[in-house]
Amino acid sequence: MANIISDETIEYVGILAKLELSAQEREQAKKDIGRMLDYIDKLNELDTSQVEPLSHVFPVHNVFREDVVTNQDQRDVILANAPACKDGSFKVPKTVE
Numbered sequence: 138m139a140n141i142i143s144d145e146t147i148e149y150v151g152i153l154a155k156l157e158l159s160a161q162e163r164e165q166a167k168k169d170i171g172r173m174l175d176y177i178d179k180l181n182e183l184d185t186s187q188v189e190p191l192s193h194v195f196p197v198h199n200v201f202r203e204d205v206v207t208n209q210d211q212r213d214v215i216l217a218n219a220p221a222c223k224d225g226s227f228k229v230p231k232t233v234e
Contacts, residue, residue, distance in 0.1 A: 140174035142167045 147163050147170070158166060212225060221228040 140171045140178070142170050142174075146170075 144163070144167075147158070147166050150166070150170075151158050151163070216222045216225070216227070219227050
């Protein structure tokens, strides 16, 4: 199947990846990309008609717990710790003029 990668393609990929490749690195990249494309062609030869599509290799289940209220309204207990409160809220010094 020998996928042949042109110099223009390597140059374009280098620009997209923001890489400055030497001549030797470009030749190596051409070989590497060609081998990757050959492998993809090899995988495309497999019969996957009986394989069910997957979104994840492992079975994924909802791991969230039920949203259940475990503590009641404790506003009075919390405000009891405040140095000052007003109308059910913390009262703090003014920070913006």
